[in-house]
Amino acid sequence: MNFLNSGLLSILLPLVALPVVIHLLNKHFPRKFMFSAVQYLKESMARQSRLHRWRHLLLLLIRTIAIALLLTAFLKPVHYRFGGGSAAQRHVLIMFDHSLSMEHHGDGPTSRERAAHEAAGIIKTLGPGDLLNIILIERQPSTCFVDFSKNHNDALHFLKQLKPGLTRADVNAANGLAARFLAKVKGPADVYYLSDFQRKNWSAVDFSMLPATARLFFVDVGPKALDNRAILEAHASQAQALAGEAITLEITVGNFSSKPFSDKLVVSVDRRLSVDQELFIAPWSVGKVSAVVPAGMPGLRLCEITLPADALEADNRYCLTLPVQEKEEVLIICDDSPEDRKSPAFYLKTALNPFDDLRGPLLPRVIASSEVTMSRL
Numbered sequence: 001m002n003f004l005n006s007g008l009l010s011i012l013l014p015l016v017a018l019p020v021v022i023h024l025l026n027k028h029f030p031r032k033f034m035f036s037a038v039q040y041l042k043e044s045m046a047r048q049s050r051l052h053r054w055r056h057l058l059l060l061l062i063r064t065i066a067i068a069l070l071l072t073a074f075l076k077p078v079h080y081r082f083g084g085g086s087a088a089q090r091h092v093l094i095m096f097d098h099s100l101s102m103e104h105h106g107d108g109p110t111s112r113e114r115a116a117h118e119a120a121g122i123i124k125t126l127g128p129g130d131l132l133n134i135i136l137i138e139r140q141p142s143t144c145f146v147d148f149s150k151n152h153n154d155a156l157h158f159l160k161q162l163k164p165g166l167t168r169a170d171v172n173a174a175n176g177l178a179a180r181f182l183a184k185v186k187g188p189a190d191v192y193y194l195s196d197f198q199r200k201n202w203s204a205v206d207f208s209m210l211p212a213t214a215r216l217f218f219v220d221v222g223p224k225a226l227d228n229r230a231i232l233e234a235h236a237s238q239a240q241a242l243a244g245e246a247i248t249l250e251i252t253v254g255n256f257s258s259k260p261f262s263d264k265l266v267v268s269v270d271r272r273l274s275v276d277q278e279l280f281i282a283p284w285s286v287g288k289v290s291a292v293v294p295a296g297m298p299g300l301r302l303c304e305i306t307l308p309a310d311a312l313e314a315d316n317r318y319c320l321t322l323p324v325q326e327k328e329e330v331l332i333i334c335d336d337s338p339e340d341r342k343s344p345a346f347y348l349k350t351a352l353n354p355f356d357d358l359r360g361p362l363l364p365r366v367i368a369s370s371e372v373t374m375s376r377l
Contacts, residue, residue: 019063097195099169106223196222230315
């Protein structure tokens with residue numbers, strides 16, 4: 001027999017004596033009356049009767065048993081039927097959600113910080129001989145140790161220096177890694193899932209790969225206020241951006257809240273040119289908005305999209321690079337007037353760039369043969 005919360009034993013054990021203390025405090029001691037009435041004498045005799053004493057002892061026993069059972073429930077006893085001499089040794093696997101959503105700080109500390117506190121509490125209840133490992137649930141799960149370890153101090157240090165996670169959690173991949181660890185364990189093991197249980201990460205989780213003897217515990221460390229807005233995706237609508245032209249960005253924004261979201265989206269290029277775009281998104285839905293920004297000069301442009309700050313700031317900012325190409329000039333040598341619609345120069349110029357504002361990738365220039373020089377070529 002072992003207890004999952006053995007660290008609470010020394011704190012809760014004195015509470016078993018609580019019914020005895022209450023019994024002694026409620027015990028009636030005989031009092032002397034100089035002129036007692038007959039009814040007081042009868043009541044005093046009834047209290048001293050054997051039946052009355054047995055009733056109090058029986059009530060005391062029931063109260064003590066109730067308190068003991070309640071404390072046992074808090075201590076979470078575990079009975080190992082197999083393993084012989086290793087019955088006192090536990091195998092504990094902590095599955096720590098290290099995804100982006102764990103940085104939400106709606107109730108003060110982030111979900112990651114609350115999960116680290118819960119994990120530290122679990123580790124401190126382990127005995128010196130208990131084995132432990134921590135799996136970080138990330139896009140590519142990682143572990144604290146290569147195998148189960150008794151080095152609890154290193155596990156606590158691992159949790160203390162844990163940095164914010166910026167990826168999506170792959171719970172099925174983490175369960176597959178956990179299954180490989182648990183396959184080496186003879187007998188039951190305890191698996192603790194510490195997460196905010198975001199729907200996108202947990203909606204299709206498969207636990208069948210874990211052994212049937214594993215005991216699963218789910219600890220919700222998410223905030224009560226889950227309101228969040230996030231930029232989910234952004235890309236340029238055209239495949240090629242040319243210098244001096246405008247670029248249309250298609251932006252997808254999610255409103256994970258019970259209230260509609262109405263505010264401005266800010267799009268900036270190279271942190272200089274910025275455009276504000278109004279958007280409205282219904283509760284618990286995803287919306288798309290288009291924003292037109294100037295491409296600027298040729299080169300690689302940094303485009304930054306931001307939402308107003310909320311409890312999860314990491315997904316309020318989205319960055320992408322826009323390769324802007326310089327327009328290529330095409331020289332047309334013709335002695336006819338380029339304004340004459342019947343001239344070959346006008347036909348060729350229109351074929352190369354049919355737009356009135358010359359926003360195409362080619363810039364045709366018409367010159368007369370007498371203007372041809374080595375510098376122009």
